[in-house]
Amino acid sequence: MLEFRVSRRGAAVIGLWITLICGILCFVLRYLLGVWAIIIFIVCGALALTIGTAHFAACSVRCGAHHITVRSGFLLCRTQRMPLKYISGCVILRSPLQRLTSTCVLILTTSGTLSVVWGAPLSDAERLSAHIAYERGAL
Amino acid sequence: MTRAGKTQRFHPVFALRYVKYGLVACLIPMAQALLSWDLDALFIALWQDLYILIAFTAAAAVLWYTTSFTVEDEAVRIRQGVFVKKQYLFRTQSIAVLEITRPFFYRIVGASRLTMYFKQQAVPRKFSLYLPKKAAQKTADMLMPVHTDSSVFSPMGYERIAFIMLSANIVTAVFFISMTLKHASDILGTDIKEVAQTNFAYIISFLQKFLPMGLAAVMGTAFVLLSLTFLYSFVHTAGFRVCRNGGVIIMRGGLLSKTERRIYVQSISACNMRVTPAARLLRRVPVYISAGSFSGGDMPLMAVKHGSEAMLEALLPMYEAPKKALCEPKRKSIASYLWKPGTIFALSLMLLGAAMANMPSMLPVICVPALLSGACMAVSYEGYLREGVCKNENRTLSLVYTRFFTRHEVCIFTPDTSYTIREHPFAISGGWCDFYVSMPGSITLRARCVARYVADRVPFLI
Numbered sequence: 001m002l003e004f005r006v007s008r009r010g011a012a013v014i015g016l017w018i019t020l021i022c023g024i025l026c027f028v029l030r031y032l033l034g035v036w037a038i039i040i041f042i043v044c045g046a047l048a049l050t051i052g053t054a055h056f057a058a059c060s061v062r063c064g065a066h067h068i069t070v071r072s073g074f075l076l077c078r079t080q081r082m083p084l085k086y087i088s089g090c091v092i093l094r095s096p097l098q099r100l101t102s103t104c105v106l107i108l109t110t111s112g113t114l115s116v117v118w119g120a121p122l123s124d125a126e127r128l129s130a131h132i133a134y135e136r137g138a139l
Numbered sequence: 140m141t142r143a144g145k146t147q148r149f150h151p152v153f154a155l156r157y158v159k160y161g162l163v164a165c166l167i168p169m170a171q172a173l174l175s176w177d178l179d180a181l182f183i184a185l186w187q188d189l190y191i192l193i194a195f196t197a198a199a200a201v202l203w204y205t206t207s208f209t210v211e212d213e214a215v216r217i218r219q220g221v222f223v224k225k226q227y228l229f230r231t232q233s234i235a236v237l238e239i240t241r242p243f244f245y246r247i248v249g250a251s252r253l254t255m256y257f258k259q260q261a262v263p264r265k266f267s268l269y270l271p272k273k274a275a276q277k278t279a280d281m282l283m284p285v286h287t288d289s290s291v292f293s294p295m296g297y298e299r300i301a302f303i304m305l306s307a308n309i310v311t312a313v314f315f316i317s318m319t320l321k322h323a324s325d326i327l328g329t330d331i332k333e334v335a336q337t338n339f340a341y342i343i344s345f346l347q348k349f350l351p352m353g354l355a356a357v358m359g360t361a362f363v364l365l366s367l368t369f370l371y372s373f374v375h376t377a378g379f380r381v382c383r384n385g386g387v388i389i390m391r392g393g394l395l396s397k398t399e400r401r402i403y404v405q406s407i408s409a410c411n412m413r414v415t416p417a418a419r420l421l422r423r424v425p426v427y428i429s430a431g432s433f434s435g436g437d438m439p440l441m442a443v444k445h446g447s448e449a450m451l452e453a454l455l456p457m458y459e460a461p462k463k464a465l466c467e468p469k470r471k472s473i474a475s476y477l478w479k480p481g482t483i484f485a486l487s488l489m490l491l492g493a494a495m496a497n498m499p500s501m502l503p504v505i506c507v508p509a510l511l512s513g514a515c516m517a518v519s520y521e522g523y524l525r526e527g528v529c530k531n532e533n534r535t536l537s538l539v540y541t542r543f544f545t546r547h548e549v550c551i552f553t554p555d556t557s558y559t560i561r562e563h564p565f566a567i568s569g570g571w572c573d574f575y576v577s578m579p580g581s582i583t584l585r586a587r588c589v590a591r592y593v594a595d596r597v598p599f600l601i
């Protein structure tokens with residue numbers, strides 16, 4: 001059995017991404033929004049770095065003998081169960097900031113859905129990826 | 140080792156798709172000419188349109204010339220592209236559904252469209268080949284061979300009328316009929332819309348003799364839409380029959396536009412019995428099937444009478460109706476079912492109250508949304524009593540859910556499913572959740588207010 005949680009650092013990086021996206025949007029729309037652009041940016045940034053980070057940090061992955069369970073969220077909870085046999089892809093994405101913090105974005109796909117683990121620890125994501133590959137007899 | 144077949148080109152009708160884009164591009168110079176409102180500008184725009192059409196026709200011809208396909212022993216190979224060459228290789232084993240469609244225009248020029256739907260989500264999820272009629276049939280026979288077929292379902296008499304009514308889809312019908320009217324107006328050069336509006340005004344004036352003015356307009360619109368829908372359904376399902384040949388289900392039908400579907404039984408993901416208001420009246424349920432990226436299409440597989448599911452089991456031996464209740468209504472939250480239709484119903488009642496006091500003449504018209512939202516609320520209440528999920532004895536999964544006026548009874552066959560549970564604080568305190576089942580082709584079904592311990596224990600069908 002393999003089990004891990006999203007680290008605080010990984011979740012904070014995702015919170016920072018959201019803040020940056022919000023900042024870009026506010027910068028683009030600064031003439032339309034006026035002074036509201038700064039207010040919206042500050043509010044959204046604060047929410048992303050507090051509640052957003054806590055939301056992403058409340059994610060855990062558990063890989064059993066036959067299926068993977070991904071739990072996420074602390075207020076609006078979401079639990080995904082996917083059979084190990086039918087996982088069609090496992091993608092690990094890393095941005096420069098995530099390389100510094102040893103975290104990544106882990107994407108698990110089946111033929112009908114996909115599950116995204118934001119800010120997963122890199123070592124755990126690689127272990128899970130290898131486990132899926134061995135379990136399916138690919139390696 | 141695979142043996143390569145003869146490389147073939149598509150039917151020239153394939154190029155016409157790209158010429159259509161040219162016609163759209165021609166609108167830009169014409170719009171400029173209209174804005175300047177000048178005869179010289181109009182002549183320049185017409186010349187520009189001519190150049191655009193020539194350029195698009197030449198590009199379409201080059202694309203047609205460079206596109207070819209080969210049917211091998213175990214695969215179909217398609218080559219496309221002028222500067223960037225693309226090559227698709229689809230294994231025949233990955234095909235879930237083959238669809239041969241021959242719209243009226245294609246039949247005139249002797250062409251067919253052969254669409255392949257694949258078992259698992261891939262890019263692309265489906266692929267169409269534009270072929271001459273005989274080549275399409277031959278290719279279909281090579282990809283999904285069918286030797287003999289004996290009819291299992293071919294509706295006649297009352298069954299035929301019931302099937303027409305059950306397969307009627309107002310959205311699809313109105314879309315196709317409006318497209319047909321547009322094309323007919325272009326070809327005949329007369330404004331058919333004006334003729335239709337004149338006739339519609341006659342219907343309204345006739346209904347006004349029996350009904351108040353507002354209600355006559357509503358009833359007239361409903362009458363016209365339903366007539367068009369049934370007409371479309373009648374033409375679309377003419378000569379419809381379903382056969383089974385070994386591991387393949389074959390559906391054929393259509394009068395002007397002919398459609399043939401071949402579905403591998405082993406690739407069927409689920410069958411969906413849609414209990415619509417028409418189905419309740421006729422006591423027959425239309426059955427739709429999904430297989431891989433094919434999500435049911437516009438035609439049901441068959442209409443099943445209550446208590447005679449043996450016909451369905453002859454086609455789908457894995458089908459099993461749930462033998463027990465799928466939920467415990469006492470453990471559910473009625474608010475999560477009734478808040479949406481209930482809000483609309485309450486607003487309609489408020490409008491009704493206001494109309495009674497101030498505008499009694501508008502009362503019949505305002506009754507219509509109140510009745511519709513009331514019916515929607517009744518179906519939602521039925522969902523409260525029946526919505527749920529359970530595993531059957533034959534390793535299939537039964538799921539019942541309601542949407543608008545329809546109750547969906549789904550039997551899931553594929554083991555390639557994944558489950559999602561969504562909860563909010565009220566759901567956590569009540570011990571229930573929303574349960575989603577995802578199947579190949581990105582088809583997701585939702586059952587509301589499933590007990591949390593049941594959702595955790597729903598097994599995989601491996």
